[in-house]
Amino acid sequence: MTKKQINNILIWISAILLIVLIMTPGLWVVITAFRPQVDIMAKPAVWIPRNLSFNQFETMLFGGSEGSMGRSKVPVLSYLRNSLIISLVSTFIAVLIGTLGGYAFARHNFKGKNTYFFLVMLTRAIPGISLSLPIFILFSKIGIIDTHLGIIIVFVALNVPFTIWLTDGFFRQIPRAMSEVAMTDGCTRLQAFWHIELPLSKSGIASAGIFAFLISWNEFAIVSNLARSTDSKTLTVGLMDFTSQFTINWPGMCALAVFIIIPALILTFMVQKHLVSGLTFGGVKG
Amino acid sequence: MAKVTLEKVSKFYGNVEAVKKIDLEITDNEFLVLVGPSGCGKSSTLRMIAGLEEIDEGKIIIGEKTVNELEPRERNVSMVFQNYALYPHMTVEENLGFSLKIAGMQKNDIDKRVAEAAGILDIDEFLQRKPAQLSGGQRQRVAMGRAIVRRPDVFLFDEPLSNLDAKLRNQMRTEIKRLHQKVKTTIVYVTHDQVEAMTLADRIVIMKDGIIEQIGTPLELFETPATKFVATFIGSPSMNMISSTIKKDQEKYIMITEDGLNIPVPKSKQDVVKEGQKISFGFRAEDIVPLKFGNKPSQSWGHKSKVNLSEPLGTETLIFTNFGKIEIVSRMFTPELVRAGDELDFALNLERTYLFDDETGKAL
Numbered sequence: 001m002t003k004k005q006i007n008n009i010l011i012w013i014s015a016i017l018l019i020v021l022i023m024t025p026g027l028w029v030v031i032t033a034f035r036p037q038v039d040i041m042a043k044p045a046v047w048i049p050r051n052l053s054f055n056q057f058e059t060m061l062f063g064g065s066e067g068s069m070g071r072s073k074v075p076v077l078s079y080l081r082n083s084l085i086i087s088l089v090s091t092f093i094a095v096l097i098g099t100l101g102g103y104a105f106a107r108h109n110f111k112g113k114n115t116y117f118f119l120v121m122l123t124r125a126i127p128g129i130s131l132s133l134p135i136f137i138l139f140s141k142i143g144i145i146d147t148h149l150g151i152i153i154v155f156v157a158l159n160v161p162f163t164i165w166l167t168d169g170f171f172r173q174i175p176r177a178m179s180e181v182a183m184t185d186g187c188t189r190l191q192a193f194w195h196i197e198l199p200l201s202k203s204g205i206a207s208a209g210i211f212a213f214l215i216s217w218n219e220f221a222i223v224s225n226l227a228r229s230t231d232s233k234t235l236t237v238g239l240m241d242f243t244s245q246f247t248i249n250w251p252g253m254c255a256l257a258v259f260i261i262i263p264a265l266i267l268t269f270m271v272q273k274h275l276v277s278g279l280t281f282g283g284v285k286g
Numbered sequence: 287m288a289k290v291t292l293e294k295v296s297k298f299y300g301n302v303e304a305v306k307k308i309d310l311e312i313t314d315n316e317f318l319v320l321v322g323p324s325g326c327g328k329s330s331t332l333r334m335i336a337g338l339e340e341i342d343e344g345k346i347i348i349g350e351k352t353v354n355e356l357e358p359r360e361r362n363v364s365m366v367f368q369n370y371a372l373y374p375h376m377t378v379e380e381n382l383g384f385s386l387k388i389a390g391m392q393k394n395d396i397d398k399r400v401a402e403a404a405g406i407l408d409i410d411e412f413l414q415r416k417p418a419q420l421s422g423g424q425r426q427r428v429a430m431g432r433a434i435v436r437r438p439d440v441f442l443f444d445e446p447l448s449n450l451d452a453k454l455r456n457q458m459r460t461e462i463k464r465l466h467q468k469v470k471t472t473i474v475y476v477t478h479d480q481v482e483a484m485t486l487a488d489r490i491v492i493m494k495d496g497i498i499e500q501i502g503t504p505l506e507l508f509e510t511p512a513t514k515f516v517a518t519f520i521g522s523p524s525m526n527m528i529s530s531t532i533k534k535d536q537e538k539y540i541m542i543t544e545d546g547l548n549i550p551v552p553k554s555k556q557d558v559v560k561e562g563q564k565i566s567f568g569f570r571a572e573d574i575v576p577l578k579f580g581n582k583p584s585q586s587w588g589h590k591s592k593v594n595l596s597e598p599l600g601t602e603t604l605i606f607t608n609f610g611k612i613e614i615v616s617r618m619f620t621p622e623l624v625r626a627g628d629e630l631d632f633a634l635n636l637e638r639t640y641l642f643d644d645e646t647g648k649a650l
């Protein structure tokens with residue numbers, strides 16, 4: 001065997017190990033969602049799945065026959081509604097603000113631009129959870145605890161910096177001359193942006209949007225503090241409903257987890273192409 | 287169709303003064319070429335006319351209007367860029383019609399104008415293609431088409447040919463000249479290539495370090511360069527330039543080169559030089575030729591020297607030889623074979639030498 005072949009084999013083995021490492025927990029969640037509690041708790045573990053059923057999903061969505069633990073009345077549909085409203089609205093606002101911000105950073109020269117950019121990016125270095133107590137106090141003072149609005153504000157703040165970073169890199173890739181021609185061609189600055197630069201950075205903006213959506217969709221730590229009831233609890237926070245003082249409804253929790261993962265997965269597959277070109281294109285800054 | 291006037295126009299980038307109080311009048315329908323080495327402020331000047339850069343000092347007037355405060359779109363100028371800057375997400379047809387669509391023109395009228403421009407530039411066949419599916423030359427044509435569709439008062443070109451290979455460049459150069467004859471419009475054309483400038487321009491503006499060195503027709507610049515810089519910049523091969531010092535020798539001034547050669551100052555320049563003055567004297571390649579292949583000029587200076595290298599180009603032969611320690615080039619138009627190592631008698635036509643003061647760089 002040549003050195004190159006050995007190298008190839010080593011790369012393959014490491015890749016497979018890595019994939020197994022990443023995939024196993026996810027796979028286990030999926031399997032658990034379809035199993036009865038006995039199998040889940042069995043010791044030694046039951047490795048090969050048996051007695052699979054959709055009971056958990058029926059209970060979850062339609063409140064159907066009682067789940068195996070007999071008390072799985074989690075208001076999943078309310079949570080789904082909250083998740084959708086919060087994620088979609090916050091993504092829309094974050095992408096709107098972030099794209100305009102990214103365009104400004106890419107195209108305008110103003111004093112202290114680099115410092116501003118650095119500060120905006122610095123906000124991403126602060127762990128969100130460390131802010132959750134101050135945010136909680138602030139929000140309770142102005143009365144937006146446990147509302148969509150409060151959580152949307154937090155998510156917008158969370159997502160704007162990343163959107164700015166991504167779209168800034170993207171707009172930089174578009175030759176300035178293009179909007180300049182457009183402006184001598186009769187466009188206002190805004191028209192040049194709308195007709196030329198925006199269509200050319202579609203995939204960058206789309207990837208920014210997907211990232212923002214996924215971050216909002218998956219966020220747990222901050223929402224778990226801010227959301228108190230079915231008025232604003234999201235799916236991820238809803239997972240905690242399956243725990244009680246002494247027991248955890250594992251199958252129910254995993255069923256909901258699967259339910260959360262599916263849209264994210266579909267979304268990722270749908271826009272995979274955009275995502276890759278978006279990230280590589282935007283990533284290489286000029 | 288409009289004249290363009292620049293009055294004491296300056297451009298600053300931070301503390302750097304890229305364009306320094308330049309004055310310029312471009313007449314109606316003129317083809318004016320701004321030429322100069324990279325970084326001399328050509329693009330900045332052009333972009334100020336277009337409205338893409340702020341005019342920091344002075345005034346620019348297009349037609350009768352002062353345009354300092356006008357947006358690019360209000361100036362009715364069209365710009366063609368070096369890298370074409372075609373809109374990649376639009377077809378050629380949409381690229382051409384874009385400005386008219388923005389202006390709110392009817393679809394029929396747009397189609398008519400686009401077809402007309404496409405006809406002029408011979409791009410009818412590509413109308414449905416995207417820019418990515420075109421060759422460099424075709425893209426260049428589309429970029430020009432997009433500019434003429436609007437029927438602007440002024441065309442602005444910023445090094446439009448420098449991305450093309452040599453052959454295509456020559457072809458497009460001719461085409462731009464033809465375009466100017468068909469579409470009578472004022473053109474301001476920026477290039478760093480003096481050949482392009484000479485072949486295209488009605489008048490040339492030579493810039494250096496943000497100032498205008500000289501303005502004139504191609505032949506004026508060639509025949510009477512105002513500065514040493516213009517003399518070496520215009521013409522190919524570049525003018526031979528020898529540093530020397532003026533000395534009086536028996537009531538006549540002579541030039542002593544750094545290598546100790548003594549050359550008489552031409553009669554016409556005897557009155558303008560003075561003892562001890564540091565000067566450069568220049569002469570073009572065709573004004574120093576091997577004696578045996580040419581006629582001896584009335585006022586000449588003989589110089590015996592070995593051939594370092596010869597380049598027979600058919601109609602002409604370039605001979606590289608030494609003038610003291612400095613290598614110069616001689617050009618003769620007789621098809622005689624000259625070999626490296628040959629020793630030849632050269633005759634320098636003194637009437638066709640140029641003298642430049644080293645302190646000011648100005649012609650004497």
Ligand SMILES: Nc1ncnc2c1ncn2[C@@H]1O[C@H](COP(=O)(O)OP(=O)(O)O)[C@@H](O)[C@H]1O
Nearest residue numbers: 299302304322323324325326327328329330331
């Ligand atoms: N946007 C800019 N910011 C700072 N300096 C600039 C900018 N554009 C041009 N310059 C400087 O101004 C000078 C003239 O530039 P330019 O007009 O582009 O020259 P040219 O087109 O003749 O090569 C150069 O020294 C260049 O570095």
Ligand SMILES: [Mg+2]
Nearest residue numbers: 325328329330
């Ligand atoms: Mg330039």
